Amino acid sequence: MHDRNVRRRRAVLLSLVAGSLILLTAYFGESAGGPLRSIQRGFLEVLAPLQEGASRALKPFADLAGWVDDTVGAKGERDKLVKERDQLRADATRADQLTRENAELRKEVALDQESGLKSSRPVSARVIARSPTIWYATITVDKGSSAGVEADQPVVGPGGLVGKVSDVSGGAAKISLITDSTSGVSVKVALTGVGGVLKTAVGKPDDLVMDFVSSTEKVKRGERVVTAGSRSSRLESLFPPGIPVGIVSKVDLGELDVDQRVHVRPFADVRKLDFVQILTRPQTAPELTAQVP
Amino acid sequence: MGVPVAIRLWVLGVIAVILQLTAVSQVTLLGVTADLTPLIIMAVGLLAGSVAGACMGFGMGLFLDMALLQTLGVESLIGVAVGYGAGRLRELRDPAHTLIPVAAGAAATAVWTVGFSVMQFLLGVDAPVSFLLARDILATIVVNAVIALPVYALVRRAVEPYLPDDPRRRRRRAYTTGGLSPISR
Numbered sequence: 083m084h085d086r087n088v089r090r091r092r093a094v095l096l097s098l099v100a101g102s103l104i105l106l107t108a109y110f111g112e113s114a115g116g117p118l119r120s121i122q123r124g125f126l127e128v129l130a131p132l133q134e135g136a137s138r139a140l141k142p143f144a145d146l147a148g149w150v151d152d153t154v155g156a157k158g159e160r161d162k163l164v165k166e167r168d169q170l171r172a173d174a175t176r177a178d179q180l181t182r183e184n185a186e187l188r189k190e191v192a193l194d195q196e197s198g199l200k201s202s203r204p205v206s207a208r209v210i211a212r213s214p215t216i217w218y219a220t221i222t223v224d225k226g227s228s229a230g231v232e233a234d235q236p237v238v239g240p241g242g243l244v245g246k247v248s249d250v251s252g253g254a255a256k257i258s259l260i261t262d263s264t265s266g267v268s269v270k271v272a273l274t275g276v277g278g279v280l281k282t283a284v285g286k287p288d289d290l291v292m293d294f295v296s297s298t299e300k301v302k303r304g305e306r307v308v309t310a311g312s313r314s315s316r317l318e319s320l321f322p323p324g325i326p327v328g329i330v331s332k333v334d335l336g337e338l339d340v341d342q343r344v345h346v347r348p349f350a351d352v353r354k355l356d357f358v359q360i361l362t363r364p365q366t367a368p369e370l371t372a373q374v375p
Numbered sequence: 376m377g378v379p380v381a382i383r384l385w386v387l388g389v390i391a392v393i394l395q396l397t398a399v400s401q402v403t404l405l406g407v408t409a410d411l412t413p414l415i416i417m418a419v420g421l422l423a424g425s426v427a428g429a430c431m432g433f434g435m436g437l438f439l440d441m442a443l444l445q446t447l448g449v450e451s452l453i454g455v456a457v458g459y460g461a462g463r464l465r466e467l468r469d470p471a472h473t474l475i476p477v478a479a480g481a482a483a484t485a486v487w488t489v490g491f492s493v494m495q496f497l498l499g500v501d502a503p504v505s506f507l508l509a510r511d512i513l514a515t516i517v518v519n520a521v522i523a524l525p526v527y528a529l530v531r532r533a534v535e536p537y538l539p540d541d542p543r544r545r546r547r548r549a550y551t552t553g554g555l556s557p558i559s560r
Contacts, residue, residue: 091426094430095429095455098433098451102436102451105437106446106449122440122444122447123444125441125442126441126444133396136398140398143398144401151404212396212401213396213445222442248444249444256444286507
């Protein structure tokens, strides 16, 4: 009897481990349209309404817990924000002047004035689930291909860029956030145009890093970072140009002192997203944009 | 283990994963979110044994991988390890101390988070890893250890009445209530 129990226990353990390894190998080896991924999308399709209902029902409790957490952290942030506000007031005054100049110059070169996110046909979506691990910074939203959402479309939230659509089913979509370890966004410093690719280090969602910025380029703390968009039709960026991403929090030298690492604090608080907007018709940068001063 | 227990465990797993994804993941404590999954798997292993624990770990891990569109098999493999380990602890040591769920919860979370990180390295995630990853893992273990006791109590309440009576536990109960104590005989 004892031997039979031991044999049974070992058999169950072996079959479960083997099952996991087979799934892992098969999933890793198949393409994006493979059967396992199709099953996953179908599963998400079934689960999404359930998640949406639970998300709505449990929101007051999550908000209450979040409120307690926020209140504790709010005092410490107040002084920092007062300084930032003063800096932003000065920036805003300068930006008003630049906007006026820009509008006049655009008129002169007869560029289309339709800009901003409205022209990108944004689709508002509610966040219904989020990944609990610090490795995969992903969320699931309640809009899918039936609402015009497709893979690789950019996603914005309160404050700025949030991420991109990485997988879609009929009624739901998975968003990989800019803080995901697999993410990489082409960005530039708004004022100086210094460009680079923004990546995240695992475990540091509040500190994105712009790598490979030449040490001869001047980047200052407090400067705003926006998406660079694409200037070439051959290597088109997924993200339209000019979406706010974050603010430079620190600049330090790279390993060989020939480049610098620009640390960026994202504007969007990706841990507290309730709604996001998916840009279903992202605008690529017109070739002329680069020529307009 | 009978069909009613299996159904209860299945329902428990589904509810726990949905709760985790929709509510618990939105609440941060010490800069991290609590993770119910290893705690539930650990509790089932401690209450129902290694086979039930391993099956629960596999099922919940697979459910999470499916719901989050992640690489299938990663979390189910770690879940099997957590559930089987907790079950073997019960079968070999049969710990009876009230605070065992706290220690077991911390150990289960450590295996879960460190195991997941190791799997990500093995699968070749192309991202720099910050020292803060270790701090986050530690904070998650602390937060999970704090909530391990109530989670264990809830799982026990939901599952224990339907589990077959364990002779060792029956004997221990009898000792504590005076029924079968050798002194009283």
